[in-house]
Amino acid sequence: MIKPRRSESVQSKQRKEQNQGKIPRNSFRTLLGDLETIYLxxxxxxxxxxxxxxxxxxxxxxxxxxxxxxxx
Structure with missing residues (x-):
């Protein structure tokens, strides 16, 4: 079986896993989950x-x- 070739858009997305400030990209949901770790x-x-x-x-x-x- 031949492995399918990844599209250019998928390759571009993988190259952009971090934004220009080297911060990992998050969805709104994962960002809220991260903020939940701040405790009083x-x-x-x-x-x-x-x-x-x-x-x-x-x-x-x-x-x-x-x-x-x-x-x-």
Whole structure:
């Protein structure tokens, strides 16, 4: 059986897996999935005689930062 030759449009698409900024292309759905990994954590610690609570947001990746900037 002869393997079919890929069309020029398919070859072009494979060459363009990343945009000019070297960022992988994502669908809107995969981008939302990536943004779901940003969490707000509540941290509680006891130091000496006091107990302290604070919130900490996970550090976004460069792709997440660019997506968040676009929403502002």
């Amino acid at each position: 954590n509540m941290v509680e610690c006891a130091i000496r005689e006091g107990s302290y609570r604070f919130s900490k947001i996970t550090r976004p990746t460069s792709l997440q930062q660019k997506a968040l900037i676009c929403t502002q």
